[in-house]
Amino acid sequence: MDRRPGRSRRDRGTRREGDDAPTHSLIEHLHFSPDTGHIRLLEQRMLLLHADSFGTLRQELIGALGIDRARELLTRLGYQQGFDDGQRIRALAPGTSPAGLELGPRLREIEGFVRNLPNETMRYDIAQGEFYGDYHWRASWEAEAHLRHHGVSGSPACWMMAGYADGFCTAYTGMPIHWRETECVAMGHAQCRVIGRPLAEWPDDEAAHAHFLQVDTFVDTLAGSRQRREDEAAELEGFVGASAGFNNVARLVRKVAPTGSTVLFKGESGVGKECFARALHSISPRSGSPMVSINCAAIPPDLVEAELFGVERGAYTGATQSRPGRFERADGGTLFLDEIASLDLRAQGKVLRAIQEREYERVGGIELRRADVRIVAAANQDLWAEVEAGRFRRDLFFRLNVFPIEIPPLKARREDIPLLTALFLQRSMARCHKTVRGLSTSAYNALWQYDWPGNVRELENMIERGVILAEDDGIIDVQHLFAGGEKLEAAAFHLGPGGTLVRQRHADTAPADAQETLVDQLLDEGVSFERIESLVLARALTRSGGNVSATARMLALKRGQVEYRLKRNDLTE
Numbered sequence: 001m002d003r004r005p006g007r008s009r010r011d012r013g014t015r016r017e018g019d020d021a022p023t024h025s026l027i028e029h030l031h032f033s034p035d036t037g038h039i040r041l042l043e044q045r046m047l048l049l050h051a052d053s054f055g056t057l058r059q060e061l062i063g064a065l066g067i068d069r070a071r072e073l074l075t076r077l078g079y080q081q082g083f084d085d086g087q088r089i090r091a092l093a094p095g096t097s098p099a100g101l102e103l104g105p106r107l108r109e110i111e112g113f114v115r116n117l118p119n120e121t122m123r124y125d126i127a128q129g130e131f132y133g134d135y136h137w138r139a140s141w142e143a144e145a146h147l148r149h150h151g152v153s154g155s156p157a158c159w160m161m162a163g164y165a166d167g168f169c170t171a172y173t174g175m176p177i178h179w180r181e182t183e184c185v186a187m188g189h190a191q192c193r194v195i196g197r198p199l200a201e202w203p204d205d206e207a208a209h210a211h212f213l214q215v216d217t218f219v220d221t222l223a224g225s226r227q228r229r230e231d232e233a234a235e236l237e238g239f240v241g242a243s244a245g246f247n248n249v250a251r252l253v254r255k256v257a258p259t260g261s262t263v264l265f266k267g268e269s270g271v272g273k274e275c276f277a278r279a280l281h282s283i284s285p286r287s288g289s290p291m292v293s294i295n296c297a298a299i300p301p302d303l304v305e306a307e308l309f310g311v312e313r314g315a316y317t318g319a320t321q322s323r324p325g326r327f328e329r330a331d332g333g334t335l336f337l338d339e340i341a342s343l344d345l346r347a348q349g350k351v352l353r354a355i356q357e358r359e360y361e362r363v364g365g366i367e368l369r370r371a372d373v374r375i376v377a378a379a380n381q382d383l384w385a386e387v388e389a390g391r392f393r394r395d396l397f398f399r400l401n402v403f404p405i406e407i408p409p410l411k412a413r414r415e416d417i418p419l420l421t422a423l424f425l426q427r428s429m430a431r432c433h434k435t436v437r438g439l440s441t442s443a444y445n446a447l448w449q450y451d452w453p454g455n456v457r458e459l460e461n462m463i464e465r466g467v468i469l470a471e472d473d474g475i476i477d478v479q480h481l482f483a484g485g486e487k488l489e490a491a492a493f494h495l496g497p498g499g500t501l502v503r504q505r506h507a508d509t510a511p512a513d514a515q516e517t518l519v520d521q522l523l524d525e526g527v528s529f530e531r532i533e534s535l536v537l538a539r540a541l542t543r544s545g546g547n548v549s550a551t552a553r554m555l556a557l558k559r560g561q562v563e564y565r566l567k568r569n570d571l572t573e
């Protein structure tokens with residue numbers, strides 16, 4: 001704001017003449033088309049809702065769900081709106097700037113929710129990871145609705161509005177930003193006031209108010225000692241999301257966890273099926289017993305039964321010792337069967353029996369053993385299609401499909417990218433003992449636009465690569481992120497003039513010297529040969545969905561060679 005002396009306090013937070021230009025330029029993006037039944041703002045379909053009826057809906061939500069759950073829903077609704085607007089504003093002009101950021105408050109005025117008056121000009125420096133905002137809100141729609149239906153409140157009530165500010169600033173800057181209301185008309189103040197800072201800079205108890213972060217909700221469900229809660233919290237690290245898709249999955253997991261029911265997670269490779277399975281186990285009554293995982297695709301078919309059910313000594317050549325299988329080790333707990341479609345029909349029959357009859361035998365054994373395990377399975381491909389193709393047992397399918405949960409791919413929940421990026425950045429910096437200041441604007445743009453065939457796992461790998469390749473204390477740029485095999489994929493990018501990101505239609509138009517550039521970068525960074533091998537392996541494994549045979553084909557190696565290297569690089573359990 002203008003800090004010239006002599007400016008009266010009444011002037012604080014008002015705008016000078018000519019300041020309306022940005023608002024008018026935005027209004028040009030608002031189109032009424034009654035002939036087609038559409039209103040569009042920045043090419044998004046909008047609705048003109050009656051504020052009174054929306055206020056009544058809000059009141060009914062509070063009545064039906066309780067104040068906490070209603071607040072969570074409305075915050076998320078606002079976050080979604082803000083996020084969409086933030087992305088649209090980013091698309092208007094290349095790069096981000098404080099001026100672009102100021103368009104968010106203007107949009108909210110055009111949309112009729114509130115009048116925004118800056119107490120101070122927003123400070124925003126992406127290179128320094130700096131963000132600070134301080135606004136007064138006048139005529140907040142939400143505060144008016146709250147006052148009318150519920151009277152004066154003991155705490156701020158502009159939940160959807162704050163969620164919008166979070167979503168807009170997070171989408172626009174690429175950093176998770178959290179706004180906190182410190183004064184609210186619904187509490188009897190003359191106007192509402194909000195402070196915005198990076199989420200990481202808020203104290204924990206305030207950050208927990210960011211209700212779109214589900215970790216706390218999960219952890220709160222856990223009864224038990226403080227110590228246990230910390231363990232579980234560590235277990236659920238990486239478990240963040242603001243999208244409706246993520247939150248729907250989280251809700252289903254919370255719902256089914258206490259029941260003991262069989263659960264089937266469906267979704268593309270890398271969406272975090274095992275992560276959700278672990279969350280489910282940790283909030284289930286079986287959490288005191290082990291959770292045992294097996295990736296059915298990673299075990300050769302002739303060994304899978306021994307792995308699942310155990311072996312008696314002498315069952316076959318090489319079985320010199322008796323050993324328990326995964327069913328036995330998971331006794332009393334949870335058994336996670338990843339990529340269950342990879343099991344052959346014979347093994348499927350044995351698994352079905354173990355689930356149905358709750359008993360099994362070790363390979364080469366005669367003793368009937370009791371299986372007290374909860375089955376959680378995961379499948380990449382459409383299991384029903386496998387049934388129809390005769391590759392998967394119909395009866396086992398119905399046994400597993402009691403409670404199917406579909407996890408959406410990352411490209412369908414892009415709102416989660418900033419939260420996940422911030423988390424993986426912290427984690428990679430700790431793992432690599434290196435500090436970087438953040439991501440450049442073009443790097444964030446690339447993360448938005450990329451299709452993420454490898455989903456959350458790919459994002460994590462990419463951020464780690466960025467941390468490795470970026471200068472110490474520097475900024476991660478596009479070429480640090482997209483330095484790998486992404487160029488070979490259909491939806492690829494390359495760097496255009498001025499560091500802008502250009503989407504390539506065909507893989508064969510990739511720059512001919514791309515490989516050379518990549519190798520030079522790695523050499524310049526002093527990355528060790530072992531590290532390069534480990535990166536290549538991890539990437540090939542991700543792209544083949546964890547399938548070792550496919551990984552071997554991709555790298556023109558024998559399966560055994562890949563297994564040896566995976567073990568040496570500590571990429572297997």
Ligand SMILES: [Zn+2]
Pocket residue numbers: 140143156157158181183184185186192193
């Ligand atoms: Zn308020």
